[in-house]
Amino acid sequence: MKLYCCLLTAILCQAQGTTWREAAPLLDRWCNGCHRAGQVGPFDFTTYEGASAYAPEIARYIIGNKMPPWRAKPSPLAFSNSRAIPEEAIATILNWINGGTRPGTPTTLPKRNPQWNLGTPDLVVAQPTEHTVFAEKTVDIITFEVRAEELGSQLEDRFVQAIELRPSNRNLLHHAILRVGSTPIAALAMCDNGVRLPAGIGWKLPKGKSLSIELHYFKRNLRLGRDLTKVALYFSRQTPRRLASLVEITKADIRIPAGANLHPEKTSFAMTSNVQLHAVLPVFQLLAADVRLKVKGQRDFFLWIEPFEHHLMSSYQLARPLPLAKGEVLEAQAIYDNSTQNPYNPHQKLREVRFAENGLDETFRIWLTISQ
Numbered sequence: 001m002k003l004y005c006c007l008l009t010a011i012l013c014q015a016q017g018t019t020w021r022e023a024a025p026l027l028d029r030w031c032n033g034c035h036r037a038g039q040v041g042p043f044d045f046t047t048y049e050g051a052s053a054y055a056p057e058i059a060r061y062i063i064g065n066k067m068p069p070w071r072a073k074p075s076p077l078a079f080s081n082s083r084a085i086p087e088e089a090i091a092t093i094l095n096w097i098n099g100g101t102r103p104g105t106p107t108t109l110p111k112r113n114p115q116w117n118l119g120t121p122d123l124v125v126a127q128p129t130e131h132t133v134f135a136e137k138t139v140d141i142i143t144f145e146v147r148a149e150e151l152g153s154q155l156e157d158r159f160v161q162a163i164e165l166r167p168s169n170r171n172l173l174h175h176a177i178l179r180v181g182s183t184p185i186a187a188l189a190m191c192d193n194g195v196r197l198p199a200g201i202g203w204k205l206p207k208g209k210s211l212s213i214e215l216h217y218f219k220r221n222l223r224l225g226r227d228l229t230k231v232a233l234y235f236s237r238q239t240p241r242r243l244a245s246l247v248e249i250t251k252a253d254i255r256i257p258a259g260a261n262l263h264p265e266k267t268s269f270a271m272t273s274n275v276q277l278h279a280v281l282p283v284f285q286l287l288a289a290d291v292r293l294k295v296k297g298q299r300d301f302f303l304w305i306e307p308f309e310h311h312l313m314s315s316y317q318l319a320r321p322l323p324l325a326k327g328e329v330l331e332a333q334a335i336y337d338n339s340t341q342n343p344y345n346p347h348q349k350l351r352e353v354r355f356a357e358n359g360l361d362e363t364f365r366i367w368l369t370i371s372q
């Protein structure tokens with residue numbers, strides 16, 4: 001209601017005056033990390049022509065609260081990659097559209113690197129060849145190795161401060177897990193416009209070791225698809241004080257009854273050492289509707305995603321690290337909708353669903369980026 005009144009007043013009072021000069025920086029801030037050439041979103045909103053051609057869609061998606069994708073409810077913690085677009089920004093964009101998308105010259109657009117949201121990378125590594133996901137497959141998981149010689153770590157350890165993914169096919173790549181040996185170190189999803197660790201914290205690429213990059217594809221149709229993913233690495237300028245790694249909260253014995261539309265599964269995870277938490281990436285499939293995470297003993301969930309949108313996944317990066325002491329417990333909960341009300345339910349004939357990463361079953365997996 002509040003949003004509606006604010007929008008209505010703003011639209012009535014200002015619709016006549018708003019031009020592309022005011023709208024462009026807002027689309028740039030809230031949309032163009034994804035909506036420009038080569039990025040995960042369709043359409044390019046960086047130019048007047050590009051944005052005004054899709055003005056009705058922009059209005060519809062903003063009013064419907066479908067874009068930008070950010071489903072975390074207000075939290076006691078702040079997220080550095082929050083896409084919770086402020087009401088005034090929405091009002092200005094709608095004013096521009098309702099006033100007839102008047103032109104004007106923006107003055108304050110930041111210069112973007114054409115390919116990478118985090119700027120020019122220090123190193124780009126890529127899949128050696130394009131990968132084909134065949135028509136009959138929904139989920140396909142492949143791994144490629146990047147040798148120490150390529151990483152420049154054949155003679156000494158190297159440290160990475162930030163990572164960005166760039167699939168060539170935005171409809172296929174779902175998320176990626178980076179490992180050194182068998183140890184997972186970093187996790188990114190297709191809607192992450194890059195993940196950056198705070199200053200003084202880094203991912204270690206140990207001397208002489210290769211990096212393996214596991215790509216999880218999720219195909220939304222029964223057509224053959226191809227992709228070649230690139231990964232940009234940004235090296236730390238100084239040796240970091242703390243090292244980042246990945247821990248997984250998972251529950252393998254989920255059982256989601258056929259037809260259940262609010263089926264909860266819960267698990268908890270006790271810290272095995274004193275750590276700081278930097279980011280959370282929940283990985284679920286088509287039935288998850290609601291995902292929550294909190295510190296045991298505290299009242300509020302610090303992450304509560306509802307609705308969970310499998311096709312718009314991203315990590316949630318904390319603006320300030322959350323200290324978690326050894327023995328402290330995180331409680332995780334997911335609610336699944338295995339009924340016909342769920343438009344994404346892949347089963348026309350409902351059946352019980354268990355843990356499997358295949359597009360037909362479900363997962364319970366939450367990756368935590370921590371440092372110590």
Ligand code: HEC
Nearest residue numbers: 030031033034040041042057058061062067068069191311
């Ligand atoms: C984090 C990435 C991201 C951000 C930020 C984002 N979008 Fe999107 N947007 C997407 C993706 C991905 C899709 C495609 C959805 C799909 O494939 O189901 C999409 C789809 C859309 C569509 C529908 C396109 C169609 O196919 O009809 C519109 C309109 C849109 N976005 C507008 C916006 C606007 C306006 C903003 C900013 C206020 C915004 N988006 C911010 C990723 C993003």
